[in-house]
Amino acid sequence: MAENEHQVEVIHSWSATGSLSTTLMYSFAQRDDTEVLDEPLYANFLRVTGIDRPYREELLSKTESDGNKAVKDIIFGPGRKKYRFCKHLAKQRVEGLTNDLMKGKHFILIQNPLDILTSFDKVVPPSFFELGFSLLVCIYNELCEMGKPPPVIDAAELQEDPEGTLRILCDELEISFQPTMLKWEAGPKPIDGLWSTWCYKTVHQSTGFEPPRKYPKPFPFSLYELLEQSLPLYNMLRRHVKRKSSLLSSPLPPPDLPVPANEKLLAWVGDEMLTRESAEVSVFDSVVQGGDSVWEGLRVYNGKIFKLEEHLDRLFDSAKALAFENVPTLDELKEAIFTTLIRNGMFDNAHIRLSLTRGKKVTSGMSPAFNLYGCTLIVLPEWKPPVYDNTHGIVLVTATIRRNSPNNLDSKIHHNNLLNNILAKIEGNNAKADDAIMLDKDGYVSETNATNIFIVKKGRVLTPHADYCLPGITRATVMDLVVKEKFTLEERRISLSEVHTADEIWTTGTMGELSPVVKVDGRTIGNGEVGPVTKALQAAYKKLTEESGLPIPTYLES
Numbered sequence: 001m002a003e004n005e006h007q008v009e010v011i012h013s014w015s016a017t018g019s020l021s022t023t024l025m026y027s028f029a030q031r032d033d034t035e036v037l038d039e040p041l042y043a044n045f046l047r048v049t050g051i052d053r054p055y056r057e058e059l060l061s062k063t064e065s066d067g068n069k070a071v072k073d074i075i076f077g078p079g080r081k082k083y084r085f086c087k088h089l090a091k092q093r094v095e096g097l098t099n100d101l102m103k104g105k106h107f108i109l110i111q112n113p114l115d116i117l118t119s120f121d122k123v124v125p126p127s128f129f130e131l132g133f134s135l136l137v138c139i140y141n142e143l144c145e146m147g148k149p150p151p152v153i154d155a156a157e158l159q160e161d162p163e164g165t166l167r168i169l170c171d172e173l174e175i176s177f178q179p180t181m182l183k184w185e186a187g188p189k190p191i192d193g194l195w196s197t198w199c200y201k202t203v204h205q206s207t208g209f210e211p212p213r214k215y216p217k218p219f220p221f222s223l224y225e226l227l228e229q230s231l232p233l234y235n236m237l238r239r240h241v242k243r244k245s246s247l248l249s250s251p252l253p254p255p256d257l258p259v260p261a262n263e264k265l266l267a268w269v270g271d272e273m274l275t276r277e278s279a280e281v282s283v284f285d286s287v288v289q290g291g292d293s294v295w296e297g298l299r300v301y302n303g304k305i306f307k308l309e310e311h312l313d314r315l316f317d318s319a320k321a322l323a324f325e326n327v328p329t330l331d332e333l334k335e336a337i338f339t340t341l342i343r344n345g346m347f348d349n350a351h352i353r354l355s356l357t358r359g360k361k362v363t364s365g366m367s368p369a370f371n372l373y374g375c376t377l378i379v380l381p382e383w384k385p386p387v388y389d390n391t392h393g394i395v396l397v398t399a400t401i402r403r404n405s406p407n408n409l410d411s412k413i414h415h416n417n418l419l420n421n422i423l424a425k426i427e428g429n430n431a432k433a434d435d436a437i438m439l440d441k442d443g444y445v446s447e448t449n450a451t452n453i454f455i456v457k458k459g460r461v462l463t464p465h466a467d468y469c470l471p472g473i474t475r476a477t478v479m480d481l482v483v484k485e486k487f488t489l490e491e492r493r494i495s496l497s498e499v500h501t502a503d504e505i506w507t508t509g510t511m512g513e514l515s516p517v518v519k520v521d522g523r524t525i526g527n528g529e530v531g532p533v534t535k536a537l538q539a540a541y542k543k544l545t546e547e548s549g550l551p552i553p554t555y556l557e558s
């Protein structure tokens with residue numbers, strides 16, 4: 001060790017090609033406690049890969065091309081300052097390099113491949129390997145496995161808010177921020193790698209972090225495939241940008257999930273099993289373009305799917321009524337449902353939102369003639385405890401918006417065009433009620449925004465005809481149970497005052513099961529407690545869900 005030299009703390013910057021990494025190196029070079037190294041593993045990279053560059057021979061002869069020597073003597077060699085900032089491109093982490101390289105502090109600098117590819121260096125022809133996103137993800141994961149997840153910063157944020165982003169980075173690296181990091185002189189610098197004459201023309205003009213262009217340059221579509229390959233990897237890393245600067249972060253804090261276990265789930269979309277974050281449908285899909293889709297809610301009890309056949313029958317009827325074409329077969333639907341539940345290990349206390357859209361369109365527009373890809377199937381499973389308070393009961397109000405009539409949209413089609421019900425639900429939310437009753441066009445009770453409705457008066461159980469309401473599968477099940485439990489059942493028009501003066505009321509639906517109603521429009525129902533008929537039917541329904549249903553295949557085998 002020479003005089004004044006000592007062991008330094010190494011800070012490694014890892015990025016894809018062209019990710020503002022040289023600008024950031026200039027910024028760190030302005031610190032009074034930091035020396036910088038410009039790609040100390042570049043010569044090793046050229047030697048090992050055999051890749052050609054106009055400056056290949058010069059670089060190999062003038063700099064250390066044995067990567068392990070570079071790690072030991074140059075990157076971790078003694079120095080005069082406290083810190084040594086090493087700019088690395090992820091692709092330079094080639095096979096054979098010592099693991100000692102992973103010592104020290106590390107961070108990952110990412111940039112949207114849309115921006116990288118638009119201004120790709122002319123010296124290096126763009127390729128997936130040269131971009132280095134896959135290796136960047138490897139480095140991120142390796143550091144996480146070593147128990148030191150690296151901070152991730154986005155070049156766009158450095159440009160938008162240099163000081164805020166540098167402060168966040170310094171904080172995460174546990175070094176103090178120095179205001180000198182924001183300005184430097186234009187022109188070539190002694191710290192530049194010897195390839196700078198070929199590659200640093202633009203960065204030499206900089207005297208700080210340049211603000212981003214207001215509008216980007218057009219994307220060169222010859223690089224579309226590279227974009228398709230790199231964008232998911234960039235987005236994956238972007239999710240790990242911990243503290244976004246105020247300019248680019250969402251104004252809303254990340255919400256809590258009603259059931260935290262649903263943060264990690266697998267959903268079926270089209271013909272793929274996808275993670276929660278990536279489970280998306282196309283912007284060309286009919287469900288996006290027009291709510292043009294049909295759906296079912298399914299519940300899983302004790303290794304079995306309750307009333308699966310009935311739900312699939314209704315799904316096929318809805319699809320037929322809407323003239324869907326290229327609908328999957330019954331077996332295909334069942335396979336997708338079973339596979340999704342098994343993959344998630346969901347055999348009880350789970351719910352599936354099953355949607356079948358008319359599918360992707362070849363161009364945006366209303367006509368089903370544009371739907372040439374076949375239907376899109378979505379199987380979205382979630383852990384779902386009961387959604388209503390079925391022990392103490394719920395409160396309803398009557399909405400002013402009327403339930404669709406068969407004159408405009410037949411409620412026998414279980415479609416995703418739910419705005420009619422959503423408007424009623426908004427009225428319910430505004431009144432701080434659990435749900436809202438919807439009347440038909442003549443002012444008779446139809447159902448709630450999400451469930452069917454039953455009332456009890458003097459021992460008789462009444463429910464509206466399914467003219468305006470959805471003919472619910474739980475409704476049909478409960479109607480059978482009413483008869484089996486020897487109560488008198490009547491399906492007829494029900495007026496609102498009959499609801500207000502009922503002895504008991506409950507709602508039915510797959511998601512919420514049988515939910516007692518204790519108050520409607522401020523009127524207490526019965527004595528305000530769950531009544532005996534409701535309790536008897538809740539018990540009968542519970543027994544049925546435990547005993548019947550279609551078994552999930554592997555649940556039986558295991």
Ligand SMILES: Cc1ncc(COP(=O)(O)O)c(C=O)c1O
Nearest residue numbers: 450451452470472473474509510
């Ligand atoms: C408006 C409406 N009514 C009633 C129901 C209950 O139907 P089911 O018992 O078939 O789940 C639903 C559920 O999808 C619904 O959306």
